[in-house]
Structures are given as structure tokens and as C-alpha cells.
Amino acid sequence: xxxxxxxxxxxxxxxxxxxxxxxxxxxxxxxxxxxxxxxxxxxxxxxxxxxxxxxxxxxxxxxxxxxxxxxxxxxxxxxxxxxxxxxxxxxxxxxxxxxxxxxxxxxxxxxxxxxxxxxxxxxxxxxxxxxxxxxxxxxxxxxxxxxxxxxxxxxxxxxxxxxxxxxxxxxxxxxxxxxxxxxxxxxxxxxxxxxxxxxxxxxxxxxxxxxxxxxxxxxxxxxxxxxxxxxxxxxxxxxxxxxxxxxxxxxxxxxxxxxxxxxxxxxxxxxxxxxxxxxxxxxxxxxxxxxxxxxxxxxxxxxxxxxxxxxxxxxxxxxxxxxxxxxxxxxx
Amino acid sequence: xxxxxxxxxxxxxxxxxxxxxxxxxxxxxxxxxxxxxxxxxxxxxxxxxxxxxxxxxxxxxxxxxxxxxxxxxxxxxxxxxxxxxxxxxxxxxxxxxxxxxxxxxxxxxxxxxxxxxxxxxxxxxxxxxxxxxxxxxxxxxxxxxxxxxxxxxxxxxxxxxxxxxxxxxxxxxxxxxxxxxxxxxxxxxxxxxxxxxxxxxxxxxxxxxxxxxxxxxxxxxxxxxxxxxxxxxxxxx
Numbered sequence: 001x002x003x004x005x006x007x008x009x010x011x012x013x014x015x016x017x018x019x020x021x022x023x024x025x026x027x028x029x030x031x032x033x034x035x036x037x038x039x040x041x042x043x044x045x046x047x048x049x050x051x052x053x054x055x056x057x058x059x060x061x062x063x064x065x066x067x068x069x070x071x072x073x074x075x076x077x078x079x080x081x082x083x084x085x086x087x088x089x090x091x092x093x094x095x096x097x098x099x100x101x102x103x104x105x106x107x108x109x110x111x112x113x114x115x116x117x118x119x120x121x122x123x124x125x126x127x128x129x130x131x132x133x134x135x136x137x138x139x140x141x142x143x144x145x146x147x148x149x150x151x152x153x154x155x156x157x158x159x160x161x162x163x164x165x166x167x168x169x170x171x172x173x174x175x176x177x178x179x180x181x182x183x184x185x186x187x188x189x190x191x192x193x194x195x196x197x198x199x200x201x202x203x204x205x206x207x208x209x210x211x212x213x214x215x216x217x218x219x220x221x222x223x224x225x226x227x228x229x230x231x232x233x234x235x236x237x238x239x240x241x242x243x244x245x246x247x248x249x250x251x252x253x254x255x256x257x258x259x260x261x262x263x264x265x266x267x268x269x270x271x272x273x274x275x276x277x278x279x280x281x282x283x284x285x286x287x288x289x290x291x292x293x294x295x296x297x298x299x300x301x302x303x304x305x306x307x308x309x310x311x312x313x314x315x316x317x318x319x320x321x322x323x324x325x326x327x328x329x330x331x332x
Numbered sequence: 333x334x335x336x337x338x339x340x341x342x343x344x345x346x347x348x349x350x351x352x353x354x355x356x357x358x359x360x361x362x363x364x365x366x367x368x369x370x371x372x373x374x375x376x377x378x379x380x381x382x383x384x385x386x387x388x389x390x391x392x393x394x395x396x397x398x399x400x401x402x403x404x405x406x407x408x409x410x411x412x413x414x415x416x417x418x419x420x421x422x423x424x425x426x427x428x429x430x431x432x433x434x435x436x437x438x439x440x441x442x443x444x445x446x447x448x449x450x451x452x453x454x455x456x457x458x459x460x461x462x463x464x465x466x467x468x469x470x471x472x473x474x475x476x477x478x479x480x481x482x483x484x485x486x487x488x489x490x491x492x493x494x495x496x497x498x499x500x501x502x503x504x505x506x507x508x509x510x511x512x513x514x515x516x517x518x519x520x521x522x523x524x525x526x527x528x529x530x531x532x533x534x535x536x537x538x539x540x541x542x543x544x545x546x547x548x549x550x551x552x553x554x555x556x557x558x559x560x561x562x563x564x565x566x567x568x569x
Binding site for chain 1: 341343377382
């Protein structure tokens with residue numbers, strides 16, 4: 001069992017999303033930074049899709065009622081356990097009654113807390129993700145609040161083996177694994193580099209000037225940005241001719257442009273369909289970087305071909321697969 | 333059947349079956365929906381039917397692993413779709429369900445019925461008569477869980493949206509916006525003119541499927557009294 005002593009800004013249970021129900025208008029939801037969520041799970045010996053806690057900007061305070069194997073991945077919100085700073089992207093064994101706290105936001109804005117065994121919440125439509133707007137899934141369909149108690153699932157064999165190895169050093173209240181995953185190995189992108197975008201199927205409908213603008217000018221993530229999407233501010237994008245669009249499916253990372261000319265990047269809590277022209281699609285491999293961007297951050301777009309983007313997607317998946325095998329072998 | 337394929341990100345392919353909303357294109361969308369439901373390809377995660385398109389989601393990494401192909405997963409999926417469509421006998425007529433939706437019109441459940449009547453120079457009774465006699469079809473579900481995009485409303489009862497939207501439209505409200513009629517499955521803000529409410533739930537997360545309506549359904553609205561509404565609402569809970 002874990003107890004939420006302080007809720008934080010927006011702390012919710014997420015997994016890899018609710019699939020199979022979009023045809024009924026049910027959104028996918030799930031972790032914003034899917035890479036961080038998946039790696040956090042792998043580091044504690046879980047399957048990738050077990051629910052983690054998604055933490056946003058101002059972190060919660062969480063007490064572990066029993067000895068727990070945890071991992072914290074994503075942004076750096078100055079995590080401490082019992083007052084001691086702890087490392088990200090590695091397995092950590094904590095003693096019962098330890099307290100996890102977060103402080104200043106150093107990099108990124110979303111953190112994923114995985115615990116071996118996952119958090120036990122009901123499965124609603126194939127998923128344990130919180131669908132905040134409809135009040136479905138996760139913990140009672142809502143963000144975590146002060147006083148909430150979450151039970152932890154049964155740990156699997158791999159988790160037990162990781163715990164056994166770490167517990168040999170269990171004289172302190174925390175044992176941090178000495179090695180860590182270097183998240184940079186998953187990114188093809190350096191800090192400050194432009195976000196790669198595949199041209200959308202309506203790209204050609206934009207004026208020549210807007211087409212150039214889109215790939216040359218900076219955009220600022222506005223305050224009206226949330227899990228549903230980031231509204232961007234910058235030079236307005238216009239269609240060369242006014243056109244009535246027909247609603248159709250959208251995807252994680254679809255960039256659509258409403259009539260006001262300010263692009264919106266659709267994210268985890270996007271609606272299933274949209275009726276605005278699609279100027280682009282963020283390459284999957286750059287979505288984690290975007291999920292860690294916050295209001296006020298400036299971004300720039302650069303073009304990538306669809307073929308290259310799908311190639312990089314496969315390359316990333318192979319690396320995650322290797323990490324999974326590596327962890328399995330290390331603790332066998 | 334003519335169609336074009338477009339990638340929608342690295343894990344989805346959008347099939348475009350037409351350029352405008354009409355019954356013929358809708359029929360194609362429905363036939364492909366039926367095909368995908370009856371014979372779901374192994375590589376498919378899910379699909380979203382819309383007015384003129386169907387989008388299929390897939391797992392590119394699984395395709396590489398399971399089918400040992402050297403092709404780009406997108407190329408593989410496109411070939412599979414072409415093959416599937418070539419093999420399929422599209423002459424089959426699709427089964428259309430008829431779903432009856434009882435509505436209590438006017439009063440506090442439909443506070444804008446009089447507005448819709450007056451902008452069209454009709455009596456409220458005439459609005460109800462026209463709304464209940466239409467042949468409606470659900471083109472797609474989207475915008476909110478279980479929310480149907482309904483075609484087929486008579487232009488005689490069209491009405492502009494409210495100038496300032498309501499902050500809360502109660503769930504199960506039936507409304508009109510422009511040439512469209514619709515039903516709100518969950519409480520949301522919105523600018524529709526509300527003409528009534530149905531006691532029937534359109535979205536039930538615990539049910540499978542969670543949505544009362546599916547794309548392709550025909551809808552018949554029937555008028556019920558406030559007493560009947562209350563009795564039905566109580567029974568459904």
C-alpha cells in the first residue's frame with residue numbers, strides 16, 4: 001500500500017492507454033511520455049503496460065507502507081526519499097515507511113513513478129488509465145488527492161529477483177542500483193534541436209508562405225496547454241483557400257490548425273476525431289521530448305520523411321526491446 | 333470502390349473513400365467496418381470510422397517481428413489492405429440497426445424548444461412532429477464518448493447555436509445546432525439549442541460496447557410525456 005500525503009499539481013494513474021474503443025468516441029489517454037513510463041516499468045521488472053503514477057511539475061508526497069522496488073523516470077523534479085536525493089532511471093529499493101518527495105523542477109515537467117507489481121486499480125475498457133474528462137478509469141476516475149491509499153499488485157518473478165539482489169545491501173533505508181539507464185540512448189535528438197515533423201495530409205492546402213513559416217519560425221507553448229494538447233503561439237498559419245474540412249481520425253502528435261491560425265499539437269487526451277486541417281504529424285521518436293516541454297517553452301519544427309520516421313520508430317523499439325532483455329539477463 | 337491510403341503517424345493508415353459527406357460514401361465506410369469487424373487482420377490494433385474515412389491503427393514493431401518482412405511496416409499494411417479489399421465481396425448489403433430514442437420534448441428538459449419553433453415560424457408541436465418523423469442515420473461517433481454525428485434532420489427545424497454557450501449541458505440532452513441534431517452522452521459545455529432529453533443512457537463505461545449507438549445505425553426519435561420520462565429514467569437508473 002502507498003499513501004498520498006500530498007497530492008501535487010496533477011498526479012494521475014496512467015498506462016499505455018485505452019485501445020479498441022476509439023470507434024465509440026472513447027479517447028486513448030495513457031502516459032504523456034510513453035518512453036519514460038515504459039522504462040520505469042522495465043526497471044522494476046514489470047510489464048511495460050502496468051499502471052504508473054504520472055506526476056506533473058509540482059510533485060506529490062508519497063509514503064510506502066512496505067518495502068518497495070521503485071523507479072522514477074522522465075523529468076527531474078528533485079526527487080528525495082527520506083530527505084536524501086535519489087537518482088532517476090534506475091531501480092531503487094526503499095524500506096517500509098519511507099517518504100518520497102519532490103522539489104524544484106530542474107528539467108522536463110512529467111515524471112513517472114513505477115512500483116514493482118504496479119498499482120491495483122480496476123480495469124475499465126481494457127485499461128487502467130485515468131480519463132479525466134469523463135471521470136473514468138485510474139483511481140476513481142480522478143487525479144490522486146491527499147489521503148488516497150493505493151494498493152500494490154503482486155510482484156512477478158523478475159521483480160523478486162531484482163529485489164533480492166538489491167536487498168543484500170539493505171542496511172540503509174534506500175538501496176539505489178549503481179547502474180542507470182542513460183535516457184539519451186533513446187533519443188536521436190540533442191537539446192535545443194527542432195522537433196521533427198512529417199508533413200500532414202493537408203499540408204499542401206496551406207499558403208506557400210504558411211508552409212515556409214511552419215518550418216522556419218519558432219512557436220511558444222501557450223498556457224492553454226494540457227494533456228489533451230498544446231496550443232502554440234507564433235506566426236499564424238492560413239489556408240490558401242478557405243476549405244470546409246470533414247472530421248476524421250487524429251493521432252498522438254497530430255498538428256492541426258483551427259481557423260485562428262494557431263497550431264495545436266494533439267497529445268494523450270486528444271479527442272478521437274478532429275475537423276481541422278492537419279499540417280503535420282510529430283515523429284513518434286520526438287513525442288517524449290514534447291511531453292516534457294512546458295508552457296512558455298519555445299519549439300521549432302523541422303521536416304522528416306515518413307519513411308525515415310518509421311525507420312527511427314523501429315530503431316527505438318529495438319533499443320527498448322534490448323533494454324528489456326538486458327534487465328532480464330542481468331538479474332537471472 | 334475507389335480509395336486512397338495516407339499514413340497518419342507511424343502507427344496508423346487512413347483510408348479515404350470519398351471527398352464529401354453522402355450516403356454512398358457512408359455505405360462504403362460501413363461495409364469496410366463490417367469487414368474489419370468480421371475478419372480483423374492480425375496486425376490491426378483498432379480502427380476509427382468517420383464520415384468519409386476509416387483509419388486503422390497498427391503496431392509497426394509487431395509487424396516486423398511477426399511477419400518477418402523487410403518492408404516498411406506501412407508498405408506492408410497498405411499491401412494487406414489492398415489485398416483484403418480485392419478479395420472481399422462488397423455486394424453484400426450491410427445490416428442496419430434501428431435504434432429508437434424516446435425524448436421528452438420541451439419544458440425544463442428542453443428549454444429551447446420555443447426558440448427553435450419561433451426562428452422557423454412553427455409551433456412547438458410542429459417542431460416535435462418534424463423532429464420525430466425524420467429518417468436519421470449515425471455517420472460516426474466522435475467528439476465525446478458515445479456522441480453520434482447524426483445526418484438527416486429536416487432544414488425546417490434548423491436553428492443557430494446559442495450566442496453564449498451554456499457551461500453545462502446535462503447528459504442525455506437532445507439539441508439542434510444549425511442543420512444538425514445530436515444527443516449529449518455526458519455533461520459538457522456547449523452552444524446547442526436544447527429541445528428535449530432522453531431517459532436512455534448513450535454511454536455506459538461498464539457495458540460492452542460502452543456506446544449505445546454505432547456508426548451506421550438508423551435512429552427514430554419518439555415523443556414521450558414527462559411522466560413516461562420519469563418512469564423510464566427511474567427504471568434505467
